[in-house]
Amino acid sequence: MSQPAAAPRLTRADGTPLRILVVDDEASLTDLLSMALRYEGWDVKSANGGQDALTTAREFKPDAMVLDVMMPDLDGLQVLSRLRQNNDDTPVLFLTAKDSVEDRVTGLTAGGDDYVTKPFSLEEVVARLRGLIRRSQISISEAGDSRIVVGDLVLDEESYEVHRAGRPIELTATEFELLRFLMRNPRRVLSKAQILDRVWSYDFGGKSSVVEIYISYLRKKIDAGETPMIHTVRGVGYVIKPTS
Structure with missing residues (x-):
């Protein structure tokens, strides 16, 4: 995995950093992803499981979420289901080792916005997350806009x-x-x-x-x-x- 290339910075409309929540039970992977997203100038918090993700999402109010599917307590699909039941429409990028077409369809049908399989490049995750944010209803600003x-x-x-x-x-x-x-x-x-x-x-x-x-x-x-x-x-x- 390599460091993502610099790109025009995305912020909230008021100029403050976008808030991104990274959820994965692999600490080393969470740390690596968080580092790459902070490189974008974003405010990043992490959670190491499903229950932790729900609590952190409620308190942190992220603009987007990177969510692992396979976790020991609540899996990513269950986390997403609970978020949507609470009228939380935070855009979600699923991250998982499951790479079959059926798994992708399940994740997207459940309300996920995009899907990246492991192993992945940091460039791809960042690019997909930027695209997801632009397509969402988040109020954002680009440098010079x-x-x-x-x-x-x-x-x-x-x-x-x-x-x-x-x-x-x-x-x-x-x-x-x-x-x-x-x-x-x-x-x-x-x-x-x-x-x-x-x-x-x-x-x-x-x-x-x-x-x-x-x-x-x-x-x-x-x-x-x-x-x-x-x-x-x-x-x-x-x-x-x-x-x-």
Whole structure:
């Protein structure tokens, strides 16, 4: 196995490192994979079994997972099943010594997003993981890319243009800042206090009604005639999520 070549760095939309969880009961393999993924500039944590993976995933909230199929306590398929039952749609790259067509089909049918067999090259794992992340609904940014993408919604921080499914959307300066804050934190519920602090700096005296008003403005423009992306979590705040 050789060190992967450098490639354009992928980060979260807010510029922070992508979070990757590596799950395998072989410590030496986990260490090697973790080293290669950290070389990409990503924040990497590891788990040595199925139960450990579920606990770590719940606490770490990874953007993607490399998951071994054959483990002594819970196997990778069982781990994935429990994640999906809990509405956790983290992209999963299966890693296993099982290389038959039936095994690959089983893993992908169970909800896995890609499949790599052992022995493997680090270059292949990294390349497949990068491709998986790009294809997923994770809000990411590439070096030199001014766009924030969540599902079919695209916001360009340089041109101040916004499109949904190719449809241009005209926003005021305040609406743009509010949408940017939401899109930099996809799937994360943001409280009214957090939004007031970030978008208005409490210029409105902390009146949360202004947040409700501007959220309604955004919904009319972003979600009009489309499947809603902006959701209210009653008593907590607001969240933006891709529709698929």
